[in-house]
Amino acid sequence: SLLLSSLSPPLSPYVLSPSLLLSLLLLLMFSLSFSLLSLLLSLLSPGKTTEEVVKQYLQKVRIAPEENCTICMEALGGASGYKGGDFIGRLAQCGHQYHLQCLVAMYNNGNKDGSLQCPTCKTIYGVKTGNQPPGKMEYHVIPHSLPGHHDCKTIRIIYNVLPGTQGPEHPNPGKPFTARGFPRHCYLPDSEKGRKVLRLLLTAWDRRLVFSVGTSSTTGELDTVIWNEVHHKTEFGSNLTGHGYPDPSHLDNVLDELKAQGITEEEEQ
Structure with a gap:
């Protein structure tokens, strides 16, 4: 008998009573009924034309x-x-x-x-949104100053977008798109106005307005990730390419470009 008891599986401590089984069954039926009702209501209540x-x-x-x-x-x-x-x-x-x-x-x-x-x-x-592909936006402060902004540190933004397939909102749905030059590093002064621009850029990112899919103005490549009319400074410590500092009007220009996309500090409040 000792051998038999050692070979027999132990009784489960989780034996369900008939009343508990009935309660679980009723809960499952209610959940399914609610899901079906929600689906039916969504079909009977189409969106606006x-x-x-x-x-x-x-x-x-x-x-x-x-x-x-x-x-x-x-x-x-x-x-x-x-x-x-x-x-x-x-x-x-x-x-x-x-x-x-x-x-x-x-x-x-x-x-x-x-x-x-x-x-x-x-x-x-209304609220304007774009067709920016999925990706990631991160930022942090680095202990160095930008030319023309020696009184503060620097905000570094890192954008990363991977290549993929175009969706129905893109120029050529179903076709692949490329994503050149990622991750892209961009820079803002860690000043009051620079932090304001950062906050609005975060909103622009959430609304898919920082990048788009189209034709590159620099290489002519089709079906690739491009900037979407909001300029960024991608050069740190110099301005050899025209995409760096000093540029006294840059922050105001970016605020105007964001405003053209419907993103303002007043709208955020």
Whole structure:
């Protein structure tokens, strides 16, 4: 009997009672029912149409002004150059007026992220996002100063983006893209204004606005990761390439470029 008991598997201390089994079964059924209900509701409640997205930023114009739509270059009093319909809208903040269908066509040619940018004055409605590929942004302070900023240390930003495959938001979905020159090191003075620029760059990164996929302006390479209209200083200690310091206007220029992307200190607060 000693031999048999040593060979027999011990009884599990986790024997479930019938009531506990029933409770677990009911919980599982509830979870599945809730998941199915959520899926059904998502199917029955589709997102906004393109026209609805655009219209939320517009005020309807009753009497057409005697001027042309600057998107299609046709008279605002007539039909859009893209397709029928005589709805004319005035953008609520800046007041510029366009055919609704022209704005819809413009929106469909962009990222379709729920935001709209006035083609005349660049005012952004909603939160603009980009098509920056996945990657990593890190930063730290180094105990050295930049030319022209001898009174403070230096913030070093490190961007790293790997090559991959283009998504539906990119120029050539399904095709591979390259990522040259990564990791990229960039520099800011560790001053009050430099830290402000850093905070806004972190927001730009989160909104996928620092990089894009397109054609390199320096090499002409297609389908590669490129800077997205926000300039960075990549040279430390000198300015031999024009991408270093001293540059007294650099921080203000970057703030203006970020503002053009809809990123400001006021918007962050």
